[in-house]
Amino acid sequence: MVQTSNYKYESTKIIPLGSCAFRQPYAQSHCKFIHGYRLQAKFWFGCNELDANNWVVDFGGLKGLKQDLEGMFDHTTVVWIKDPELPLFKMLNEKGVIDLRILEDGVGIEK
Numbered sequence: 001m002v003q004t005s006n007y008k009y010e011s012t013k014i015i016p017l018g019s020c021a022f023r024q025p026y027a028q029s030h031c032k033f034i035h036g037y038r039l040q041a042k043f044w045f046g047c048n049e050l051d052a053n054n055w056v057v058d059f060g061g062l063k064g065l066k067q068d069l070e071g072m073f074d075h076t077t078v079v080w081i082k083d084p085e086l087p088l089f090k091m092l093n094e095k096g097v098i099d100l101r102i103l104e105d106g107v108g109i110e111k
Contacts, residue, residue: 007046011056015066016040018074021098022107025083031108039073075099080107 017039024031045057077098079089086102093100 005044005046008048009050009056010044010046012045013043013057013059013062014040015043015062015069017069017072020073020075021077023077023079023083023085024106024108025080025085034077041069072101076101078103078107080104 019036019038021034021036022031023034026032043062047056050056051058077089077092078101079086081102081104083089089098089100089102092098
């Protein structure tokens, strides 16, 4: 996604999120199988006036966000709430085989 900015100063931060497994049950390709990705998120920041440290943003303030994102994705299995095999994924989670995350609006790195 390309962003255009009207800010005088800009900065970016890439946060590694760990490895995650997805499944897209209605795909007509191999994406219908459980498959994994090493995820990272890139954030863009902008401002017209720098702070007292001469920074756009203090990256130290992003630690909570990083923890939340890692908790959601690192070593987890993410499935769509409409996956027809959701009961199986829930059973695997209950047995400690996977660390399940269920999303309501679809899944996948493409999203």
